[in-house]
Amino acid sequence: MTLLDRVQDEAGARRGAAVDGWVDVCDVDDLLLDVGACALVDGAPVAIFRTWPDGELYAVGNIDPYSGASVMSRGIVGSIGDRPVVASPILKQRFDLRTGAALDDDAVVLPAYAVRVDAGRILVSAAPM
Numbered sequence: 252m253t254l255l256d257r258v259q260d261e262a263g264a265r266r267g268a269a270v271d272g273w274v275d276v277c278d279v280d281d282l283l284l285d286v287g288a289c290a291l292v293d294g295a296p297v298a299i300f301r302t303w304p305d306g307e308l309y310a311v312g313n314i315d316p317y318s319g320a321s322v323m324s325r326g327i328v329g330s331i332g333d334r335p336v337v338a339s340p341i342l343k344q345r346f347d348l349r350t351g352a353a354l355d356d357d358a359v360v361l362p363a364y365a366v367r368v369d370a371g372r373i374l375v376s377a378a379p380m
Contacts, residue, residue, distance in 0.1 A: 295312070314361075
């Protein structure tokens with residue numbers, strides 16, 4: 252099973268569905284540093300990242316706006332100065348993980364989502380910022 256799968260928990264609730272505006276995605280320890288994962292967040296494909304060295308969490312839309320492919324979670328994670336970025340694995344366009352803004356084209360933006368941790372679980376806002 253992957254994070255993208257829709258399954259039901261013991262109470263019968265659909266995973267990936269929002270509760271109080273937040274979606275429980277996974278344990279913090281499930282995410283490797285600088286390796287993305289994809290999850291359905293209230294029906295939307297979202298790429299989630301935990302960055303090295305500080306373990307900061309970010310979530311952006313998983314659909315590459317240039318190719319239309321659902322691949323951003325497989326992107327190359329890094330930084331430009333103090334700006335955390337992910338580069339699309341297809342055409343290598345770079346996006347700011349904090350805002351979703353494309354670094355090379357002001358008109359292109361990935362949706363960015365608020366992320367928080369509660370009792371070791373990663374919660375992602377159901378609506379983009």
